[in-house]
Amino acid sequence: MTTPYPPPPPPPARGRNRTTLWGVLGVVLGLICCGILGIVFGYLSIRDARRYGQSPVLGYVAVALGVVNIVAGTFLRATGNYPFFRNG
Numbered sequence: 001m002t003t004p005y006p007p008p009p010p011p012p013a014r015g016r017n018r019t020t021l022w023g024v025l026g027v028v029l030g031l032i033c034c035g036i037l038g039i040v041f042g043y044l045s046i047r048d049a050r051r052y053g054q055s056p057v058l059g060y061v062a063v064a065l066g067v068v069n070i071v072a073g074t075f076l077r078a079t080g081n082y083p084f085f086r087n088g
Contacts, residue, residue: 019048019058026062030069038066 022045030038042062049056076082 023058
């Protein structure tokens with residue numbers, strides 16, 4: 001008795017795959033200047049990675065760096081050590 005082969009996996013969703021683009025933008029912006037944009041682009045990378053069956057690691061890194069940027073910026077502003085922020 002032979003068992004039939006399982007059906008092939010469905011083809012990936014149609015459209016442009018921008019997983020890497022969103023992830024790289026999120027990492028760069030989250031690390032250098034804008035933590036909020038890093039989180040947004042990281043989310044877009046994770047969403048596209050799930051949609052196209054790719055690894056979402058780059059998106060998670062972008063989100064993490066965005067959060068670190070926001071927390072570090074808030075801490076530096078609260079202590080008065082932020083280089084481009086003056087309190088008066």
